[in-house]
Amino acid sequence: MKRIYLDYAATTPTHPEVVKAMLPYFSEIFGNPSSIYSLGQEARGAIEEARVKVANLIGARDEEIVFTSGGTEADNFALKGVAFANEARGNHIITTPIEHPAVMETSKFLERRGFNITYLPVDGYGLVDPDDVKKAIIPETVLISVMHANNEIGTVEPIAEIGKIAKEAGVYFHTDAVQAAGHIPLNVAELGVDLLSISAHKLYGPKGVGALYIRKGTKLVSFMHGGEQERRRRASTQNVAGIVGFGVAVALTLPEMDEEAERLIFLRDHLIKGIFDGIDHVRLNGHPTKRLPNNVNVSVDFVEGESMLLNLDLEGICASTGSACSSSVLEPSHVLLALGLSPEQAHGSLRLTLGKWTTKEEVERVVEVLPRVVAKLRAMSPLLKSGR
Ligand SMILES: *Cc1c(COP(=O)(O)O)cnc(C)c1O
Numbered sequence: 001m002k003r004i005y006l007d008y009a010a011t012t013p014t015h016p017e018v019v020k021a022m023l024p025y026f027s028e029i030f031g032n033p034s035s036i037y038s039l040g041q042e043a044r045g046a047i048e049e050a051r052v053k054v055a056n057l058i059g060a061r062d063e064e065i066v067f068t069s070g071g072t073e074a075d076n077f078a079l080k081g082v083a084f085a086n087e088a089r090g091n092h093i094i095t096t097p098i099e100h101p102a103v104m105e106t107s108k109f110l111e112r113r114g115f116n117i118t119y120l121p122v123d124g125y126g127l128v129d130p131d132d133v134k135k136a137i138i139p140e141t142v143l144i145s146v147m148h149a150n151n152e153i154g155t156v157e158p159i160a161e162i163g164k165i166a167k168e169a170g171v172y173f174h175t176d177a178v179q180a181a182g183h184i185p186l187n188v189a190e191l192g193v194d195l196l197s198i199s200a201h202k203l204y205g206p207k208g209v210g211a212l213y214i215r216k217g218t219k220l221v222s223f224m225h226g227g228e229q230e231r232r233r234r235a236s237t238q239n240v241a242g243i244v245g246f247g248v249a250v251a252l253t254l255p256e257m258d259e260e261a262e263r264l265i266f267l268r269d270h271l272i273k274g275i276f277d278g279i280d281h282v283r284l285n286g287h288p289t290k291r292l293p294n295n296v297n298v299s300v301d302f303v304e305g306e307s308m309l310l311n312l313d314l315e316g317i318c319a320s321t322g323s324a325c326s327s328s329v330l331e332p333s334h335v336l337l338a339l340g341l342s343p344e345q346a347h348g349s350l351r352l353t354l355g356k357w358t359t360k361e362e363v364e365r366v367v368e369v370l371p372r373v374v375a376k377l378r379a380m381s382p383l384l385k386s387g388r
Pocket residue numbers: 009010069070071072073075100102147149150151176177178179199200201202208209210
């Protein structure tokens with residue numbers, strides 16, 4: 001049976017070209033990028049080339065990019081870095097209840113350390129209202145963190161509008177753009193952000209590498225102390241091969257982004273329509289149009305998300321319920337609850353995320369298999385009371 005991978009939001013396969021570009025940096029060019037002999041300088045050169053590529057993806061200057069161990073570290077760095085560096089100015093941070101755990105748990109940590117966190121309301125689609133951001137700002141506010149696109153429901157937030165408000169108020173603005181990167185155009189000037197997180201493995205690069213954009217002049221403290229790597233902002237010998245792979249992945253993604261987005265939107269909408277035609281009592285989670293090109297998230301009444309996943313897996317289909325990080329626990333998704341879904345509806349959610357190697361045939365197979373799976377589960381469902 002051919003496997004159908006529809007969990008690109010959890011991670012993507014590493015592009016074969018990326019793997020090829022990385023290989024020499026494990027063997028021939030293994031030097032430490034901080035060493036001054038040519039073997040080290042060659043590795044250093046490769047890092048700097050990758051830095052230019054990553055900067056290009058978001059319209060930044062290369063010296064504003066700090067490589068990290070992933071999106072999680074970039075988020076931790078942004079929040080803790082700004083919070084601890086600006087404590088004398090204030091201790092208030094504004095964020096949303098639908099952030100990725102990398103931001104959410106960092107906010108909770110800061111809250112336990114005495115910071116005051118405001119969680120903005122979101123509407124039924126998961127959208128933040130920029131007016132609510134404006135109203136939440138107080139003299140003590142030092143940071144606003146609102147994700148660009150949500151990893152579970154795909155909703156794309158009005159980042160540029162929030163950026164204007166943050167700028168007017170003189171408050172630092174961070175966005176987690178891990179899911180947006182590679183799918184929608186990103187420009188730090190247009191978005192008005194001071195900090196932006198990205199991760200390589202969500203855009204066909206390797207796992208364990210990411211970057212934080214830090215606008216020149218932004219006051220933040222490092223929390224990796226040691227050597228002088230990354231302009232003294234992040235100690236530790238760089239993951240040279242990973243960074244090279246990240247750069248190549250970005251360079252491959254950028255030129256074909258618009259065309260690929262169009263292709264994915266077509267497949268996404270075909271999949272949504274197929275699900276609605278084949279299954280009753282189903283709702284689309286997230287915004288119908290202000291949505292990532294590759295994200296489908298539905299709640300199917302009277303079934304458990306976990307049961308759908310297991311049955312789809314038997315058919316060779318990889319999907320997700322809630323986020324990958326929490327799908328091993330039976331807590332309903334905090335994102336879906338924040339949209340106002342009941343715990344039952346949140347438990348019955350299914351996320352299908354598409355990518356570079358998704359075909360129309362694969363989408364059609366899901367449209368054929370899923371209604372069958374749902375019908376089978378409903379036939380034995382204790383959640384289904386009577387009459388159906
Ligand atoms: C995957 C993801 C992260 C974490 O990135 P890692 O590189 O896996 O640490 C952070 N934020 C969002 C929105 C993500 O989707």
